[in-house]
Amino acid sequence: MPLDDTTVRVYSIIFVAITAVLIFTARFFHARRSRRSTGQGAAGFERMPGWIGQGIETGRPLHLGFGGAAIGSEKTPIAAAEAEFFYHIIRATQSSDSAPLISTSSAATVPLAQDTIRRAWQGDPQWKQAQWYPQGDRSIAYAAGVSAMMGVDEPAGHVLAGSFGPELALMLNSAEQLGQGTLAVSDQLDGGAVAFAMADEVLIGEQMFSAAAHLSTDTTALADARVSDVWRGLLIIGLSILLLINLSAQLASVSGTLVLAAALGLLVVSALLFRRS
Amino acid sequence: MRRMGIAFSASVAFAVGVLTLISLLLGDHPELYGNVAGAEIWAGLLALPAAVLLRLVTLTVAVTIVIGIVNLLHVHAGRGLRRQFYSIVMIASFAFTMYWYLTRQGDTSLLAAVQVPIESALAALLFLSMAQGGARVMKKRADIWGLLFVTVMVIVLLGTLPLPALAPLREWSDWLMDIPVGAGARAILLGIALGTVVAGVRILLGQDRSYRG
Structure with a gap:
């Protein structure tokens, strides 16, 4: 039996309020607890330290892609979650000579990308590190632009985390041919399937929101991941x-x-299974 | 001073976020107030902040396209100075398209004659990339999940062929798409929806890193 609009709104208010309480509670308890592990070796992240190390040794940048995750649309939380993920990756590449490149197919996400580099990179970041390729969801032009950039800038690896459709195949294929490592995750089902088939490392679905918790020693990221776990x-x-x-x-x-x-x-x-995981 | 700035931006984000949320959930719905006098007026007033703020967001997002164009030109001008061929072509194409559009009263025939065929060609290439990727799955994931992926892919692909001999496979293919694939897709989408809610509430409460500096 479908619920009427008023009931849905009341449930929504309760759901949001409980989530807010859970976020604050989880952060309170995790802040008092020392960090258990850095998550190194967690599924999907095995090869990332290798790419970071390779980038530092060879002076090649790491490429981070938002895809179509756009600020100001219904994908704003995805863009924010991936910005957090990228922040921790950039922090881990501090010893490199080259600042990471961030690409996006949403013009509204360019300021977020530049802000993420500014906050995370200790050196002097140049504005060109954030790159926009026009425009929107499933942009073939974005896939072509990123594929061309792979040949020009020769990144050590690619973390494509955000909103991607089947066009992800073009980028992953180019990276494969150039011998560059890839980690991919998408909020779109077809993009996720392409990532599973073609990327070196893959994250599935909601793992895109807990990715930051695997890389950082920041307890707030872990607390937010726990709230998702509780709801799930x-x-x-x-x-x-x-x-x-x-x-x-x-x-x-x-x-x-x-x-x-x-x-x-x-x-x-x-x-028992949850505790063991 | 920096801490004060962070506290200020987080407070503004929190106030605007909560106001918008309340406005979206409670505005324009007088039935939520029960028998309170003037419920219609209160509901109308409460809907106003969300309407204004969302319109402001739409305007801001529209303006960001200018940021994107400036970024694109800045990146490729730098590369063009280093004599990178594709960037020089990009800048030249941009200049020519602008000249064409402005001198021919908004004529978009260049878009139809150049952009559309190129995008179509790339879309065809996409099919080849995906087929190549599908063939390489077992090289990347030589485990039970890779095998399962390839098996399902082959059954579904064969099931789409209009051959009478493959009719039983078509039934398998339909069952696979309706039950296990449908269930898996819903599970993934539910997980993403929960993650989106948690991330959204964190932003609304001003707890996101961009507000914390």
Whole structure:
């Protein structure tokens, strides 16, 4: 049964309020706790230290791509989350002679890219480090521009994290032919599939929001990732309960107690798996 | 002084973010106020900040295209001075297109004659890149997930062929697309939506790094 608009709005207010409380609570507890690990070796990040090291040794920059993640659109949170991710990558390349290059197909994201370099790079960043290739989602011109840049600037590696469609294939193919490493993640399903098939390292879906937590010693990034984990866990539990209720309604011979026991068992197994991860 | 600046920008971001959120959620919906007197007026007033701020955002985003063009010219002018061929072509094309557009009262035939065919050619190239990438999956991911990816890809591709002999495969292909692929896609989209909400709330509360300096 679909919910009416008023109920949806009330639920939205409650959801946003609880998320805000969770963010502050998680940050409070993580700030009191020392950082457990830097996340080195986490899936998807194995080769990044190699690219950073190669860039430092050879003086080649690292290329970071936002794709179509645009400030001022519904993709603003994605652009902000990737700016945080790029901030930590740039911090890790401080010893290099070349400041990283950031590309975007959204003109509105150019100031965010320049600001990220300014804040993270200790040296004297030049404005040309942030590069705009026109324009918008699934921009073939952006893919062509970045592919050309790969040959000219010869980056040590590419982190393409943001909003990409199938045009990602052109960039990943060019990088492969030039022997440059790639890590890719997209909020679009087709871009994600291309990334899985063609990138050296791949992050899936919501990992794009927790990527910063894997690279930094900043406890706030880890706290924000935990809030997402909490919501995801609650969502899985809710869906599992609904599934069991539906199943018990269809199979009259199965008793309610058995369903409850199965639900509790599922909950315990999920909690154990979550702790182990 | 710097700390004061950070505190000020974070406070402004927090105030504007919360105001916009409240305005979007509670504005223009008098039914949310129950039987409060003047609910219509309050709801109308509350909708105003979001309407004004969102219009301001639209205007600002439209203006940023100028930032993009200046950035593009700045980057390629620097490269052009280092005699990089593609950048010189880019600057020359930009100048010629501007001259064409201004002298021919907004004639966009150059766009149709040059830009569209080039983009179409690149889109065709994209298909080849994807086919090449698909063929290389097992080299990149020689594990169960790579094998699963290739198997599903082959079944779905064969299932789209209009051959009577492949009718059973078509049923498999439809089932794969409707059930496992549909479920996986929804799971990924739900994860992205949750991450977007957390990142969005963090920005609205002025907790993003760009406000913290």
